[in-house]
Amino acid sequence: MSNLTHCKIGEIGKFAGQEVLIRGWLYNKRSSGKIHFLLVRDGSEILQAVMTKDSVPEKTFKAFDLLTQESSLMVSGKVREDKRAPGGYELEINEIEIIQFAKDYPITPKEHGVAFLMENRHLWLRSSRQIAILSIRNEIIFSIRKFFYDKKFVLIDTPILTSAIGETGTTLFETQYFDLGKAYLAQTGQLYVEAACMAFGNVYCFGPTFRAEKSKTRRHLTEFWMVEAEEAFYDNNDNMNLQEELIEYIVSWVLEKCQKELEVIERDTTFLKKVKRPFPRISYEEAVKLLQSKGAKIKFGEDVGGDEETILANSYDKPFCVYNYPKKIKAFYMKPHPEREDLVLNNDMLAPEGYGEIIGGSQRNDDYDSLVARIKEEKLPLEAYEWYLDLRKYGSVPHSGFGLGLERTVTWICGLPHVRESIPFPRMLYRLYP
RNA sequence: UGGGGUGUAGCCAAGCGGUAAGGCAACUGGCUGUUAACCAGUUUAUGCGGAGGUUCGAAUCCUUCCACCCCAGCCA
Structure with a gap:
């Protein structure tokens, strides 16, 4: 035999x-x-x-x-x-x-509840649907790497264990790091990738990130994979162009390589086939007006919430960008708008069909003095950001970047109801096993 | 952290104050073209998430704890 x-x-x-x-x-x-x-x-x-x-x-x-x-x-x-x-x-x-011989395999070819299947995630992976989803994930990851490789972006692996540095607001997972005090699991690789950007020009990182937020929604994981690109000499507009090009590339790659898998999961690909540039772009101010006209309670200066995201995401049949948000609801490192002091040069990209945010990006603040001012304003520990500020002291250039949430992208492309099926072993508020 | 919901056999699930349906899986038998095969039969809960309580009587009502699900906030 x-x-x-x-x-x-x-x-x-x-x-x-x-x-x-x-x-x-x-x-x-x-x-x-x-x-x-x-x-x-x-x-x-x-x-x-x-x-x-x-x-x-x-x-x-x-x-x-x-x-x-x-x-x-x-x-x-x-x-x-x-x-x-x-x-x-x-x-x-x-x-x-x-x-x-397998004795009494728990997952039978019949219907099961989510709780039971998640408890048996290690076996659930064997079912055709899960194999199809994770194969699509595999192709998406590959297409992202290929996209950046072909564009001569250099892959920079950023640290997972970090000292206290990153964005404000989000809660971090912490652990004791020998005698050096507390270490935190990275919630973003962005600051590091900015440093590498000044070395290589165009770079990206692609790895797991961690958020200890107690969010329990269909779009959140405590551990998720993020692709973060950082581009020297790109302004906010160039940055959005690159995002659109990437998304178009990923979707066409999946449509070409994963026909069988899309059939297995019964994904209606009508909308995916429409993912061709240019994508609609709407400023934050226009978005607020549009939402108000549709009856949403949002006011200028407030962040776009889940419900609002859904309304917007249902207004377009392809991914779209919302740009130039109010400064006070965005991170300290974003570059202020040259003519509107209350706005920053940034954008989110939202996926259609009600999926919402998949990308967050911005032009970075490349000016030493105003960046220091923002760090102080946010009451962040200046010492921790010393190396980051060095980047503005030694040959600072305009640069931009963005982060794409892998699981949200997989969830949208596969048309899943929840992110938990888009990653082999999801880590969530109430899930650490298996 | 708020609001809502669920927990009954290995899995899915009915019962909603009167003493635990049904289906799937498993097991036995039948069938030479099946498609989550089909047909016939057998078995599985002194017990309904845990602990108290009310009652002649509790899966069902009350108290409390636990686990999970959905929605919101935060964000990718």
């Missing part, structure tokens, strides 16, 4: 007429008495394998009775094209070797 060609089910079509070896797990089985069907999965696809009482030795035929859902096994046989089989190809079984 082992001297046969091992074949991934996803490539089974190339082996029609040949005898191959499949290694995987039993997804399900059916029988009509003298004919048995095994559904075997191997991570690439599911394959139907058949045997009849006359086609195999009795011992092989009887192996069917022993097999249980998710038992690991090797099956050999001849590949045949057959319209009756799901996937169009079928395996005529010669031999079966059971590697391990």
Whole structure:
């Protein structure tokens, strides 16, 4: 058996007429008495394998009775094209070797509640829907890296353990760092990527970030992956152009590479196909007026809340940017608007279909004095930002950057109701297991 | 942290003051083309998230605790 060609089910079509070896797990089985069907999965696809009482030795035929859902096994046989089989190809079984019997696999091919599935996330990953979603995640990650690589952006890995530095407001996870006091899990790599930007020109980081916020909503995780680009000599407008180009690239990549997966999760791709530049852009002030005209209670100076985000996100059929927010609701490092002191040069990008914010970006404050003033205004510890301020002392240039939330992007592209399925092992307020 | 909700067998779920439906899974048998196969049968809760209480009687009403879900704030 082992001297046969091992074949991934996803490539089974190339082996029609040949005898191959499949290694995987039993997804399900059916029988009509003298004919048995095994559904075997191997991570690439599911394959139907058949045997009849006359086609195999009795011992092989009887192996069917022993097999249980998710038992690991090797099956050999001849590949045949057959319209009756799901996937169009079928395996005529010669031999079966059971590697391990699975006893009472908890997730049956029926409906289950979210709580139960999350508790069994380590097994839930094996279901076709979860495999499809995480495969799309894989393609999205790859497309992002390729996008930046092709544009000659340099990948800069930023530290996960940091001293107290970052944005204001958000709560951080802390841990004792030897004798040096407290260390915090990074909530952003931005400040570091700004330093690297002054070394390489265009850079990005892509890693996990942590927020100890007690948010329990469908769009929040305590640990999530973020792509942060930082571009020297880009203004806010150049920054938005780059964001749009990236989003268009990711979506077209997924549409090209993940057709099968999108079908499995039954994603209606109508809106995804419309994700072509240019995207609509609306200033914060216009957005407030638009929202007020639609009956929202938002006032100038207030942040755009979840409900408002949903109203806006339903007003467009493709991603769009809201730019130039009031200074007082945004981070200290954003560059003030040259003509409007109360505004900053920034933008959020919101995904359509009610998904909301996926990107936050801004032109950075590159002026030493006004940045120091802002840090003091926010009552941040100036000493911690000394190295960051150095960047404004030694060859400061206009620069911009943005952060894209990976899980929110996956959730939107897959059309999921909640971010928790967009990451293999979600970390949430009430979830640390498995 | 506020507001709302749920917890009954391995899973899903009915019952809403009178003594625990049903389905799936599992198990047994039947079927040579099944598609979450089908058909027939068998088994599973002195107990309904935990602890108190009211009552002749509690899954059901009350108190309290726990776990989880949804919405809001914060943000990616």
